[in-house]
Amino acid sequence: MSAALEAECLGMRYGRVWALRDCTLRLPAGSVIALVGPNGAGKSTLLQLVTGLLKPAQGTVKVLGTDARAGSAQALAQVGFVAQEHPLYRGFSVADLLRLGRSMNLCWDQSLAERRLDELGIPLKRRAGDLSGGQQSQVALALALAKRAPLLVLDEPLANLDPVARRDFMRVLMGAVAEDGLTVLMSSHVIADLEAVCDWLVLLNRGRVQIAGAIEEVLAGHRLLTGPRTDTDASAPGVVRAAHSDRHTDLLVRIKADRPDFHPAWQSRPVGLEELILAYLEHPAAVAS
Numbered sequence: 001m002s003a004a005l006e007a008e009c010l011g012m013r014y015g016r017v018w019a020l021r022d023c024t025l026r027l028p029a030g031s032v033i034a035l036v037g038p039n040g041a042g043k044s045t046l047l048q049l050v051t052g053l054l055k056p057a058q059g060t061v062k063v064l065g066t067d068a069r070a071g072s073a074q075a076l077a078q079v080g081f082v083a084q085e086h087p088l089y090r091g092f093s094v095a096d097l098l099r100l101g102r103s104m105n106l107c108w109d110q111s112l113a114e115r116r117l118d119e120l121g122i123p124l125k126r127r128a129g130d131l132s133g134g135q136q137s138q139v140a141l142a143l144a145l146a147k148r149a150p151l152l153v154l155d156e157p158l159a160n161l162d163p164v165a166r167r168d169f170m171r172v173l174m175g176a177v178a179e180d181g182l183t184v185l186m187s188s189h190v191i192a193d194l195e196a197v198c199d200w201l202v203l204l205n206r207g208r209v210q211i212a213g214a215i216e217e218v219l220a221g222h223r224l225l226t227g228p229r230t231d232t233d234a235s236a237p238g239v240v241r242a243a244h245s246d247r248h249t250d251l252l253v254r255i256k257a258d259r260p261d262f263h264p265a266w267q268s269r270p271v272g273l274e275e276l277i278l279a280y281l282e283h284p285a286a287v288a289s
């Protein structure tokens, strides 16, 4: 697998507080990667390190083999970025924003941007500040796509969007992925939306990577077991979460795909993405291997 992004022991701290620590990742080119984690987990910090907006305190990060160190023009050209608040110059018209994009990007694709905005019915004359939140997100996405960068990094692009705007945003995004074979790294708290479109998962918690892998493989590597009440808790090997009632114990466990490692008397069922993520978040020390 060729890597779109490689991080090696990547770390960043603000003053004495580490926002991201020992982050080692290898994300495959052509995948759509969900970056999830609770507030303050370090998602935006990781994305800003990837885009070269921040300089790491430790380790390295490479985008398509190029060091993403802050200030490297070569690295910047590889990444299209939509920041968390998708800041647009509010006094600029959409046409002004396109002109600005064209003047700053060598591979700028004006017709792509105009076509997308036309499809969405967003007038080029309209001031960015007069657009709705959903339209601003779409303009920010169109600008990032027009950059024609092989890696698209989106920081919570679905925040503040209503369900229809979320669906439209994802439709445009997935259309671009299918047409151009982009790699997309996007953070979000809306796991249901991510599940439909992402094939990779990175779960950050308290600045550390808890899960990194292909979603299918991660899910196949876990089971939910229900059996007679035991004292097993989440500190037992292979157990991510344990819940007990008077008579029963429910365990979320890691298994080896070819060797389910549990007693046949226990009922077993597959785990969903949301419940898997929640189980790991409840136990920050658990790491999927």
Ligand SMILES: Nc1ncnc2c1ncn2[C@@H]1O[C@H](COP(=O)(O)OP(=O)(O)OP(=O)(O)O)[C@@H](O)[C@H]1O
Residues within 6 Å of the ligand: 014, 018, 019, 037, 038, 039, 040, 041, 042, 043, 044, 045, 046
């Ligand atoms: N500029 C900054 N100065 C000081 N601390 C910061 C700064 N930016 C982030 N932090 C801290 O770093 C940690 C990680 O923050 P970050 O914004 O990366 O998290 P996040 O996962 O993106 O959170 P959210 O989901 O709330 O956007 C937090 O503890 C945050 O308070």
